[in-house]
Amino acid sequence: MNSSVPCLQLNEAKTYLSRRLFSQGQMTSYMCQEFTAARVSVYTFLPYSPAGSQLVRVASWIPQRGLLFTKLQLFPEKFLNFQGATIPVSVLPFPPFWVEEDQQAADGTTVRSYSGTDGEMFLSLARALNFTFRVLPANNWIEVMRFVEVRISLVSPVFYFVMAENFERHDMTWAYEYIFPVFSMRKPGLSPRWQSLYYPLTGLVWAAVLTLLLCVPAVLIMGATIPVSVLPFPPFWVEEDQQAADGTTVRSYSGTDGEMFLSLARALNFTFRVLPANNWIEVSH
Known part of the structure; x- marks a missing residue:
C-alpha cells in the first residue's frame, strides 16, 4: 500500500493506517514530499511488541543515499512472541476436548482452569508463545463462530469438523486429530500352532x-x-x-x-x- 502525503500529515496517516492494518500483518509505504526533496518510508505493523501494538519503520529511500534499512527485518515474524499479551478467544465447554472447571484459590477467589485435549494443547501453546487468553462469554456455538468471523475473537481453540462452508467465513488449521471406534487387544506373540x-x-x-x-x-x-x-x-x-x-x-x-x-x-x-x-x-x- 503506497500513499503520497505532505510531511505535516504523516503522523495522522500513520495513525489511520495502523488501525486498518491491525491483525492483518500488512506493510505500507509513505512518500513524503517536502520542497524539492522526496523521501519514501516503509512501515510495518507489529500487533505484539514489547511496546505494544505499533507501526514501525523498517526501511526508507532518499535520492541521495538510496534504500536504507533499519535494525528491524523487512518482513519480521510477528507471532513468535506475543510479549505476554492477553488475547480474546471464543469457546464453549466441549468434553473431552475442552473442559472448564472452577476451583477455589487460597485467597478465597474462584479461579477457572482449563483441561481436555484441546485445552492442554492451547495452554502449552500459550506458554511457548508467551501469551495469556480470555474466554469471551457466548450463549451457543453460533456466537462462538461469529466472534471469530468478525474478529472479536482471535481464535476458537477447540476441535471442529472441517466443512467447506466454514472456509467462507473464517480460516481453519490443519486437522490434527482423528478418532475411529476400534477394538483393541494385546499383541499376540509366538505360540504353538495348536494354541492359535x-x-x-x-x-x-x-x-x-x-x-x-x-x-x-x-x-x-x-x-x-x-x-x-x-x-x-x-x-x-x-x-x-x-x-x-x-x-x-x-x-x-x-x-x-x-x-x-x-x-x-x-x-x-x-x-x-x-x-x-x-x-x-x-x-x-
Missing part, C-alpha cells in the same frame, strides 16, 4: 464370551430394559426433551451414535435407560 485356536485371549475371556452368547440373546428376546451410561456429546449423542400428547415429558435421542443405538435396540428388541451421571469419569466407572 484360542490365543491370545485367556480362558476367562472365552468363558465370559460364551456366557454372553448364551444369556444376552435370551434377555433381548424378552424385550429387556438395559442400563447405559452416556452424557450429551453433540453431534454424536444428542438428548432433547419433548412434550407428549398426554402432557408428559419424553426424552428423545438423536445424533450419529444415538441413531445407530436406536436402530440396534429395534433390531434386537430391547429398550434402554440412561443412568444419571455428572461427568465422564462417572460414565466410565
Whole structure:
C-alpha cells in the first residue's frame, strides 16, 4: 500500500493506517514530499511488541543515499512472541476436548482452569508463545463462530469438523486429530500352532464370551430394559426433551451414535435407560 502525503500529515496517516492494518500483518509505504526533496518510508505493523501494538519503520529511500534499512527485518515474524499479551478467544465447554472447571484459590477467589485435549494443547501453546487468553462469554456455538468471523475473537481453540462452508467465513488449521471406534487387544506373540485356536485371549475371556452368547440373546428376546451410561456429546449423542400428547415429558435421542443405538435396540428388541451421571469419569466407572 503506497500513499503520497505532505510531511505535516504523516503522523495522522500513520495513525489511520495502523488501525486498518491491525491483525492483518500488512506493510505500507509513505512518500513524503517536502520542497524539492522526496523521501519514501516503509512501515510495518507489529500487533505484539514489547511496546505494544505499533507501526514501525523498517526501511526508507532518499535520492541521495538510496534504500536504507533499519535494525528491524523487512518482513519480521510477528507471532513468535506475543510479549505476554492477553488475547480474546471464543469457546464453549466441549468434553473431552475442552473442559472448564472452577476451583477455589487460597485467597478465597474462584479461579477457572482449563483441561481436555484441546485445552492442554492451547495452554502449552500459550506458554511457548508467551501469551495469556480470555474466554469471551457466548450463549451457543453460533456466537462462538461469529466472534471469530468478525474478529472479536482471535481464535476458537477447540476441535471442529472441517466443512467447506466454514472456509467462507473464517480460516481453519490443519486437522490434527482423528478418532475411529476400534477394538483393541494385546499383541499376540509366538505360540504353538495348536494354541492359535484360542490365543491370545485367556480362558476367562472365552468363558465370559460364551456366557454372553448364551444369556444376552435370551434377555433381548424378552424385550429387556438395559442400563447405559452416556452424557450429551453433540453431534454424536444428542438428548432433547419433548412434550407428549398426554402432557408428559419424553426424552428423545438423536445424533450419529444415538441413531445407530436406536436402530440396534429395534433390531434386537430391547429398550434402554440412561443412568444419571455428572461427568465422564462417572460414565466410565
